[in-house]
Amino acid sequence: MSALSGVGVGRGIAAAKVLKMPEPLAPPSDEPLAADAGAEHQRVQAALTEVADDLNARAAAAGGDAQQVLEAAALMAQDPAILDDVRSRLDVGANAEKAAWDAYAAFRDMLTQMGGYMAERATDLDDVAQRVVARLRGVPAPGVPASDEPFVLVARDLAPADTATLDLEQTLALVTEDGGPTSHTAILARSKSLPAVVGVVGVLDAVADGQLVIVDAKAGTVALDPDDASVTAAGAERASRLAAASAPITDGALADGTKVPLLANVGSGKDAPGAVEAGAEGVGLFRTEFLFLGASAAPSVEEQTAAYTEVLRAFPGKKVVVRVLDAGADKPLSFLNDAHEENPALGLRGIRALRASEQILRDQLTALANAQAATEAELHVMAPMIADREETEYFVALGKELGLASVGAMAEVPSIAVLADQVTEVADFVSIGTNDLTQYTMAADRQLGSVAALQDPWHPAVLRLVKMLGDAGAAAGKPVGVCGEAAADPALAVVLVGLGATSLSMSASAIAEVRAELLTVTLEQAKERAARALAASSAAQARQAVSS
Template structure:
């Protein structure tokens, strides 16, 4: 056996034969067209429309986060700027295939250079381009193979259109060579409970037919596993199945300490499924879906309608809404579309909203109206808070406009280091571990080449979380976790040990986290957290937590 290291998504484990994803189509030949420009334009626009329609239909079938991603890809195929570029290249005598390829490649280069959210979308452009070129050439679009038997899919990375419609009866697990823990592949794999290990660079050496064990919990792909390893995997699969089928109960530690388990949602559409899976409320409702595809800011009435739908679904439960988190890396013409050298450090989050305060006022007004008309417990928080003054600005404005519970997100190390003062100026805090990790480690959370630095297990990140948890205890301020770190069952225990009072995650992770918390008391959680904090790196911290957790379990069961 040999092991390939990567980043596991969730707790799953699966075994089977490798099937490699087909390589992309070759670059279309740059040759003069034998058709006139008008005919080539007709061909190009027809294929762009077909691909856009197919992506829309796939999104409608998939639902959830996949629907949002695929609809965004469909918009790429219909983007007027891209189509204008294609037409201009056709006027130079190029074929439709070559013009589409060049136009998408040019736009891809632009997005990749911008980094952040738009940098990650560059890979999505490649997928759309490949599908359009394939349609023009009348060949199958690159996609998931169908060998006729269950398999482990190994790919450089997986396009959202493919991840969204994977046949989970055939695809036992997913391994990607590129990608990080917050890539689209990872997000969709987590949402669909697909066993996955991403960013496994050495998986490039795997060949069709190789037998592998994909162990997301331990961040490895085991090549040619022996029978003992396979037997252990089968036991874990059976145990997870039992846990998933257990009656849904409120989140709590073994000693009865309550730890509410909440859902991260990107639209109202996911509410029913979150409730079915046992969400006790919403810990992060992202409002960007209302804004990102719009040419103007939605009206107060339009926003109020959507917020009312959400709050009605969660009547009697806590719903934490994040005001618009956008800026230069997610440019909006009506907010801030100025180009910045480093958008992740630019005018984003509360900074962008403060720059265009009318948009913030209208959003808070709509939220307050929805709150008054429903019976949920609405909490509203601001993203990217870095200073005490920003905290006071947001909470004062929110209170003025009728928000009863106003808080902040702790994603910037400065806010964590001044947590006593920040938490003293608001009603609650929620730690966004994705961005907190990015800024602590100076590693773009969407960049696969630095994926190993993006782990929230790193003791530097854990220490900042501990600062916030301790400040929350001293000031009596609730401290939640809404980054995907909360979806890691063992890390969830560590986070509670560091002072988190609630955890919010993708709904598909709720069962695993609920079962994990129930194994340990509060003293255990604190001991496991101390072990992780004492380590020097992320991998060491996770291993130290595993060891401490095993000791806690043995002590509780009276083992020697």
């Protein structure tokens, strides 16, 4: 029995036969336009509208993280700049399919060159282009094939529209050749509690439809042609995990009674009910970007107050940690910063961009203070990309001036860990964003599949920075939470607690598994596992040291 390796998402396991995604549509021909350009323009416009309507319908049915991703894809189908580009190509003689295809390709290349968050959207554009061309051809859009029996879906990568509408009765696991731990496939796999292994180089050539495999997300492996004993063992482990995930909801705690609050990451008020249902003890990361992205101007104080109040009211008496606008550079907003940057990941983003446009920050903090006064939630507000004490002092002072009770810093840049003792003297709390902290520590773009192996929060370099923050928080008597996706990995969650994390925040769907895992160890055992991970020389060795 041979095995392929990649980046595991979650702790699940599944054994089933492979079902491979069909090949995408062939590119359009270069045959010149044979019809009236105006009529063809209307035909493309109708196809774009139909695709957008279909994506929005899928979004409404999917809900949660999947809904946000699909709604973003629908906006791409409605982008007027795309339609203008199509018209210009039709006017010079391109046929409708070719004009639409090339217009999306040009937009995709532009996003790819921008890197980071915007580069990740390039995959979504490819899917929208395929759907538009399929409409123009009058053929079904490529997608997940139907199956009457359970299967493991194998693909080069999965578009949001594919992962959001999977048949969860039959889809037992996902495997992709491309992508990393923060790709849409990974995010949506977590949201649906599906085991997945992404970034598996060569998997498309190595497996065939109908071939039996075992997908082990915990180990990050895809075992080919397993024997009967291995399949039986995988089935037993899967059943055990499903039982643990459906156990009665309790507050997060270790086996010795040490409390570890389990919080949810939410993107808007729509996510709050799902978080409450999953047993979240509050919100560890409320992303406020949904109000700003795609807007031509910053929302008013009144608009923001209403949106923040909606979320806070869902958690009376509970902790809600809000991250102020995390935009600029890799998530450009024309009203915040429209300057071209050669290296946007290291540009004017987070607190840097907000500081340069302080009125936008003041308005947001004012709206949060209003929401705090109007609800019974325990509000905590933090700024992204804080680098040192001086930036911490600036943000904390401004937040307190505008009436906020608890103001903290988000740890995503290695410098804040190095200066953790200084930062915790000033901040009321620190929350560690492991996605960006890993990216900047390892100098590996978290959206780039070719360096996916380096985008691993298990790496001892990342864990040592977490420990520095945890130690500084303990010395200063300040809480240090983790709100990156690392907290959704049950084994890593134990290590993070051992490193000093006082709370964990994750996708709501991951809470049950993390809760069950924490109950298997004492604080002393968690510290022992953390020590073994810290002593390792690689992410793979750290995982192995803890699992053994």
